[in-house]
Amino acid sequence: MANATIPQWLQLSNSSSHITSVIRTLQQRERTRSSARSASRHQSHPSRAHRVAHIPSTLTTKSEHVSYYSVSVGSNPDNVSCNRYSDIEPYDRTRVVVAANDLEKGDSATECGRYLNANWVRERAGGKWWIATQAPLPDTAHAYLCLILYPIQCPTSTTPSPQPPSSGMQGSRVRTIVQLTRNFEDGMRKAHVYFPPLTGQSWLVYPEDGSRDTPAIEVTLLSTRTFDHAHCEHSTVSLQAVAPGTQEPIGEPVVFQHLLYAAWPDFGVPKPEDRVGLLNFVKLVDDLNRDVSGHAHPETLDPSPPIMVNCSAGVGRTGAFIALSSLLRAHGFLAPVQGQVVPLPPSPLGPLPEDIADDLVAQEIDSLREQRPAMVQKEGQVLLIYELLTTVFVGQWPESGVSGAG
Template sequence: MSKAMPGVPAWLQRAHNAEHISEVLRALGKRERARMAARAVSQHQSHPSKRHRISHLASSLSANSEHVAHYSISAGSDPKHEPLNRYSDVLPYDRTRVVVCPGEPDHECPGSCTSGRYLNANWVRELAGGKWWIATQAPLPHTAHAFLSVILEGISPPPGSSMSNLRRVNRVRTIVQLTQNLEGGMRKAHVYFPPTEGESWIIEPAPEEREDAPIKVTLTRSRTLDHAHCVQSVVTLQPLSRARVPTGEPVVFQHLLYASWPDHGVPAPEDREGLLRFTRIVDETNRDLSLYSGIANLDPNPPIMVNCSAGVGRTGAFIALCSLLRHYRLLSPPTTQETKIPPLPPSPLGPLPEELQDDMVAQEIDSLREQRPGMVQRDDQVLMIYETLLAAFASMDAGQGGA
C-alpha cells in the first residue's frame, strides 16, 4: 500500500499487495499438497481395495509416516461410509471428526468414541478468535437425520477442549448455511425443514440406522433480513419413538441462510457490507437465550454448526473471517470469562515461512486446513478475507459500528 490506513493493523496493510498474496497462495498451496499426499496414503493403507481410485499414488507413497497418521481420513474413506459423503474428495480428518454418539439422554460421548454414527464433519477452532465450530458438508437426504442428531444426541467433544456436556449445556443452538439449496440448477444442500411456518416434517433415519427413532421438524417462524442478505428461521425438533409418539422435550435451534455467496466464487464487492452484518447476526443469534427460558446453566456462546455444500471453501472462509473479526473485537470474544486462548497443537509440517509469520490471514487459513481438509478452497476466497477484513476496519473508522 502506498500510504498508511489509520486503525488498520500494520501486518494487514503490508499484506494487501499482489506480491505478498502470491507468496501466501504459494506457501499455503505447497503445505496443502503435502497434506493431500498424506491423506492419499492413509486412504490406501486403510482400505487397499481402493487402490485403483487413488490418483498419483506412486508419488504419494513417499509421504512422511508421521504425516500419514496425523492426516488420516480412514473413517471417511471406509466403503460403508462412501454413500454418506457428498463429495468423494472431501473427507474428514479422523483426529478432529465429529462422532454422533448413541446412548441414553444422560450419556456423554467420550473423546475416544468411535462406535457412534458417521458424519462428514470436523471440529474446528479459530486460531485468532478462539471459538469452536462444527464444519460440515450440507446434508444429503439420507444424512439429514444424523445432521440433526448433532443437536439432539451426544457428540464427541472437541479435541483438547474442556467442553463436557454437548447434549445440554454446550448444545449447538445455531446452524449457519452458506449455500443456496439449489445453485445453477444443481442440488447443493438437502432441505431438512419445511418452508411454511407451523408446518412439520418427519425425518427418518437412514436404512442402516433403523435403531434410531424419527425426528419431527417444525418451522416455528422465519424472516428475511435484507440488510444482511439472509433468512433467519427458528426450528423445533421433537424426538419421536419408533411408533411416532413424542419422547422427551422439544429442542429449538436457529437457522441462518446467507443468500449472496455463489458456489465457486465469493460475495460481490457490493455485498461485503452485508456479509459483515451477517457475521454479527450469527454471533448475536448464537448468544440469544430468549428461546431457552427455564433451562439453567446454558453455555452463553456454544459451538456453531456451519456448512456450505462441501463444508470447506465458503465454510472455511467464513470461519477465518469471524476469527479475525473476533480477535480485533469487531465480534464478541468466545466467552466473557475466557482471558487466554490455549494454543492449538503445532503442525507436523512445521511453521509457515518466516515472511508470513505475522500475516494473520495466512496463519488462520493454515490452521483451519490442519483441522479439516481443503478449508478456504479457492484463491479468490483467500483474497476476499483480506479485503473484507479491511472493509471492516474502514467501516469502524467511519463510525458505522464495525462488523
C-alpha cells in the same frame, strides 16, 4: 466499531508480491497434506488395485504425515456414500462422531459411532469452536440433526479428538446453523432440505440405516424472518425425538435457528455491493448464537455454544466464514470467548516461512486447513478475507441493528 488504523500485518496485503507468496505457500502446504490424505486412503480400502494406485504417494510421504492427516474413516467404503464430494473427507483426528445408539437416553457413543462428514474446527486467533460440515444429503440428514438434538461437548483445546460428546453437559447444545449455499445453484442441488417450508408444518426424518431402535426426529418449522441488511433468511425450527413405531415423543423438544446467507455463489465471492451485508451477517450470527433471552432457563445454557456451519462441501465458503469470524473476534469486532484460549498444536509441517509468518490471515487459513481439508478453497476467497478486514479497519462497516422483516 470503526478503527482507522490498519495493522501492519494487514497492510502487507497491499503488496502483490506478498499476496503471491501467501497463496503459493498455502498451496504448497496443502498439497503436502493432500498427498498424506491420499496415502492414508489405502489403509481402509480393500481393493488391491486401489492400494497399488496409492503406492507412489505412500512412498513419498512421511509416515507421521500420513497418520496425522489420515482420512481413513471417511474413505472407508462403508462411508463413501455419505460424502457429498469424493475428494472431501474429514480428518480422522478432528472428525465429529455422532452417537451410535441409545440416543433417547443421551448416551455417548464410542469412537466407532455414526459417521458424518464434519470436523471440529477452532479459530486460531479468536478461539471459538465450530463444527464445519458438508451440506446434508438425504441419507445423512438424521445424523446431522442429532448433533443439534442431543448434548454435545467441544474437544479439548490442545488436542482435538474424534471422541463423541459427553451427555453430562446440561444445556450444551448447538443452537445455530449457518448455511452459506442456496439449496440449488446453477440448476444443481447443493444442499438437501431437512425442514419444512411452511410455518407450522412438520416432517419426520428417519435414521439412514432404517434402525428400529433409533428414534426418528420430528422437524417443525416454527417461524421465518428476513434480515435484509445481512442478506439473511432466518428460520426457527423445533426438533423432537419420537419413539420408533409408536411415534410417541421422547424428552423435550429442542429449538434451533437456521441462518441462510443468500448472496455467496459457489466457487466465488459475494458481489462488491453484498460484502457489507456479509459482514453484517457475521455479526448477526454471533449475536443470535449468544442470545438466550427466549429460553426458559438461560442460566443452564452455554452462553456461546459451537456453531455448525456448512456451504455445499463445507470447505471453501465455510472456511472463509470461520477465518473472518476469528480475526474479527480477535480484534474486538465480535464478542470474545470466555476463559483462556489455549494455543492449538503446532503443524507437523513446521511454521510458516519468515516472510509471511506475521500475516494473521495466512496463519488462520493454514490453521483451519490443519483441522479440515481444503478450507478457504479458492484464491478469491483468500483475497476476500483481506478485503473485508480492510473494510472493517478503515471504518467502512457501519453499525447495523438486527431488525428484520417477517
